[in-house]
Amino acid sequence: MLLLQMKVLKTFLKAAFLLAALAYLVFALTTLNRPKEGQVCQGLDIYVSATDSSLINENEVRELLVSHKLFPEGKSMDDVDLSQLTSVLKSSPYIDDAMCYLTAESRITIQVTSREPVLHVINNAGEDFYIDRKGHTMPRGHHQADLIVMTGHVSRATAGALYAPMGIALSKDSFWNRQIEEIHVTDAGELEITPRVGDHIIQLGDTSALSDKLSRMRLFYTEGLDKAGWNRYKVINLKYKDQVIATRY
Numbered sequence: 001m002l003l004l005q006m007k008v009l010k011t012f013l014k015a016a017f018l019l020a021a022l023a024y025l026v027f028a029l030t031t032l033n034r035p036k037e038g039q040v041c042q043g044l045d046i047y048v049s050a051t052d053s054s055l056i057n058e059n060e061v062r063e064l065l066v067s068h069k070l071f072p073e074g075k076s077m078d079d080v081d082l083s084q085l086t087s088v089l090k091s092s093p094y095i096d097d098a099m100c101y102l103t104a105e106s107r108i109t110i111q112v113t114s115r116e117p118v119l120h121v122i123n124n125a126g127e128d129f130y131i132d133r134k135g136h137t138m139p140r141g142h143h144q145a146d147l148i149v150m151t152g153h154v155s156r157a158t159a160g161a162l163y164a165p166m167g168i169a170l171s172k173d174s175f176w177n178r179q180i181e182e183i184h185v186t187d188a189g190e191l192e193i194t195p196r197v198g199d200h201i202i203q204l205g206d207t208s209a210l211s212d213k214l215s216r217m218r219l220f221y222t223e224g225l226d227k228a229g230w231n232r233y234k235v236i237n238l239k240y241k242d243q244v245i246a247t248r249y
Contacts, residue, residue, distance in 0.1 A: 039076070039077040039078075039106055040074065040075065040076055040077065040106065041072045041073050041074060041075050041076075041077055041080060041106060041107065041108055042073075042105060042106040042107050043073055043107045043108075044062070044071075044072060044073050044107065044108050044109075044110065045103075045107055045108070045109045045110070046058045046061050046062065046109075046110045046112065047109070047110070047111050047112065048061065048112045048113075048114055049111070049112065049113045049114065050114045051114075051116050053116060053117050053118075053145040053146070053147060054094075054114040054115075054116065054117075055094045055114065055115070055117060055130070055138060055141075055143040055145060056092065056094040056095060056112070056114050060094075061089065061110065061112055064088065064089065064092060065085065065088065065089075068088050070084065070085055070088060072085070072108050073108075077102070077106070080108070082100045082101065082102065082108070085100045085108075085110070086098050086099065086100045089110070089112060093115070093136070093137075093138045093139060094114060094115055094138055094143075095112055095113070095114060095115065096113045096114060096115045096116075096132075096134070097112070097113040098110065098111065098112045098113070099111045115132040115133075115134070115136060115138060116132055116133045117130035117131065117132050117138060117145050117147060118131060118132065118133055118147065118164065118167030118168055118170070118171045119131040119147055119148055119149075119150050119163060119164075119166075119167035119183075120140075120145060120147040120148065120149045120150065121137075121149075121150045121151075121154050121156075121159055122149060122150075122151050123150075123151065123152065123153070123154040123155075123156070123159075124151075124152060124153055124154075125156075127156055128140040129156060129159075130143075130145065130147070131150075131159055131160050131163060131164050131167055132160075132164070133164060133167075133168055134160075134164065135160030135161050135164040136160055137156055137159060137160055147167075147171075148167070148170060148177070148180050148181070148182070148183060149181070149182045149183070150163065150182070150183045150184075150185065151182060151183070151184050151185070152184045152185035152186060153185045153186065153187055153189065154185050162207070163207065165207065166207045166210055169210055169211065173214070175218065176214055178196065179195050179196055179197060180193055180194075180195060180196070181194050181195060181196045182194040189206070190203065190204070190205050190206065190239075191203075191204040191205065191206065191207065192204070197230060198225065198230040198231065199230070199231040199234070200230075200231075200233050200234055200235060200236055201234065201235050201236070202217060202236050202238060203235060203236065203237045203238060203239055204238055204239065205238070205239035209241070212241075213238040214238075216238055216242075216243075216244050217236065217238055217244070219244075220236065220244045220246070224244075224246070231249075232248060232249070233246040233247060233248055233249070234247055234248070234249045235247040
């Protein structure tokens, strides 16, 4: 009985602690983000959650606010709209999420999560853009990310939905991420891979069963090309289930 009472007490104390912590968090956020009359923004702290392929950095976040005449440092907090800052940051094609809040030192903290590109597209229409993990497209601008390039008949309107999953899968596979130089989309919408090593083209067909197709190709590299020579075949077809069809020069 005593053991049961102790367990109930512990559960109650944990719940009370969590509720108190939540109440404090709400209080802190609402209180700190309600500037005092005449309070001036003393500075800006920007944190960008980024990867090696991210297309925005701290300086560019600053430049974005300056270009919209929203840079807050030195301004009266009465003239600073944190929700507007957040909205402008989220409007950037390179930013996935943003949060702005006022700290106790009269400074503003900005936390930005950048979009993560997985493919670089240069299509037949001359458009040059990136596809991110969520299927969004981002303009190339002055940015350069070292990614697999996709060329040919790629529509910007549908590229993200069609090819983002493939881009994610390839970015996670260190072998194929290094080995694939280009993915070309033919007039018929089929995918052809140009590898960095080997004088051949790999025909994928579509993106279905991608893992299986690439596994077959990697096995063929190990069991076939390593023994027969990497420049012996000009086309290697993976379109058909459980088959690897190689065409010699």
